[in-house]
Amino acid sequence: MTGTIGQRPWMTEPKAAAVLDALEAAGGADCARFVGGCVRNTLLGRPVSDIDIATVLTPDAVTKALAAAGLKAVPTGVEHGTVTAVSGGQPFEITTLRRDVSTDGRRAVVAFTADWEADARRRDFTLNSLYARRDGTLFDPTGEGVADARAGRIVFVGEPEARVREDYLRILRFFRFFAWYGSEPADAAALAACERLRGEIGTLSAERVSKELLKLLAADDPRPAVALMARTGVLGEVLPAPIDLARFEGLVAIEADQLFECDPLLRLAALLADDQVGAVQLAERLRLANAERDRLAAALxxxxxxxxxxxxxxxxxxxxxxxxxxxxxxxxxxxxxxxxxxxxxxxxxxxxxxxxWSPPAFPLTGDDVIAAGAPKGPMVGQVLREVEDWWVDQDFLDDRLSVIEKLKAVTQGMAF
Structure with a gap:
């Protein structure tokens, strides 16, 4: 125990309270604690969105406890100890305390434990290894999480290279958390580990990489983090050369100065070359949604x-x-x-x-072209395009009769 973050409304509101009540009914007082981002953000005075819970109860016991309380249990990652409770329509991710048995950089085999310190030691960064009871009592098993969070230090728990080898996505997570919570200078040992192992990013699924990248780019000011990624060669493992850092930095500055909403997908576009084919290839490699792919290509x-x-x-x-x-x-x-x-x-x-300005609708249809004497077929589209080009050059003339007269002139001048 290292103090308190105070009892906050998100800890005691009925949806969260119902989940804690269910777990404590099965495992007793202090069998479950809030963990990770909700604790970290409260400590730093930032908004809390997702609420995660750690517990000594096994996934089976969690599922039974939720069912006994009339709450829905979703087995979102039972093999890794995670069950999602749904209370009042809100999800709460509940994970059994665990320790790693083996890892290969992408997947981990875990064993469940009742040891809070063992659970903390397998987490990625010290500022994410914080726990809190429902009364706000704060626990910092690494002894460094509170100080690191307040100082903006993104520090791996234990030896950085060992943490990265457990899950190579932690390379990107390091830069993402630096973008959101870090202060310069970045931790040298963490940077060195990320640089040495950057080639392993290619072993990760595209979906995991793109999700982490877009989260990073959604930070208020990701420029220092992206510059570090470029310097260490990590950015080159994710995005193709050439990288336009100047345009990216210019866009972030414009968004801040002009109070535009930050736009992670447009920030990604800013980093890339003006190459639509390359943008489509990258979008497919990162498994972006079709709408995201099309927007990238159009912007570039x-x-x-x-x-x-x-x-x-x-x-x-x-x-x-x-x-x-x-x-x-x-x-x-x-x-x-x-x-x-x-x-x-x-x-x-x-x-x-x-x-x-709202673009007006072109006032002609294919039926108008046929009525003017053009035969059905490809010629209809050709006539429409020619008249539309004229209409646009006339600054979207708001006079259908004049447009019809132009259509007649075009059709009369064509050999059908």
Missing amino acids: SPTPELKSWMSPREIRRAVYRQGPRVFRDRAKLAWARSSGTAPTMQWRGLIALGEG
């Missing part, structure tokens, strides 16, 4: 080039051709690349105009 189109001094008419044309979201993404990336060479107000105005 090298043409048409966006400039801060575009006229309102040119902006409307670009928004119509690309769509509002793609235009906004590409405008932010162009701004980030040209950071310092064009007035902020020009870029801000360009984005605001693009966001404030």
Whole structure:
């Protein structure tokens, strides 16, 4: 015991209390404690989202205790000791205290234990090896977690290389936690271990890598962490060369200065080359969702080039051709690349105009083209595109009769 974080509302609200009550009914007082992020974030005065619980009860006993209390139990990782309780619609991950029996860098064989210190020793970082009772009593089995958390030190529990060899994802987790909670300088021993073992990242599943990468990029300011990844060669194991650190750093600065919401996928795009084929290949390698893949590729189109001094008419044309979201993404990336060479107000105005204009629907259909004399078939699309190009050049003329007259002129000039 090392003090208290105080009894906070998230500890005593009915959903959490019902889970603790169920476990204590089966295992007695102090058979379960809050652990990890909820304890760490409370200590640091940060918001708490997920609530995880550690317990001496085995997964079978946890499942029976939850059922006896009328709570749903989901076997999300029973082989590793994890059962998810659902209380009032909210999930609570409950994990039996454990120690590693064997590991291969991707999977671990564990044995359950009742030893809180043994459980703490198998965790990744000291600031994540913190436990708290429901009354707020704080436990720091490593003796360093509280001090490290408050100082922004991301330190592996025990010997860094041994912790990394247990699970190579911990390389990326180190940089992710540094982005969210760390202060410079980074722990030298941790960095050295990550650098030495960076080649093992390729043995991890793509889904685990992409999830960790996007969490890292969602930090308020991931620039120091990404710079360290680049310096140690870790970034090159995850993303293809060339890496555009300058554009990435420019985008993060713009988001902070202009109060834009941080956007991890766009930050990923900022790191990459303007290469749509390469973006699609990376998205497939990282097993990103189709929508994420398509957004990356669209944002990294090298043409048409966006400039801060575009006229309102040119902006409307670009928004119509690309769509509002793609235009906004590409405008932010162009701004980030040209950071310092064009007035902020020009870029801000360009984005605001693009966001404030709703593209109109083209007023013609294929039926209109056929009615004007074009035969059914590929020619219909060709005529539509030609008239649409004219309509866009006319700045989206709001006069259907004029558009019909243009359609007639185009069809009369074509040999069908």
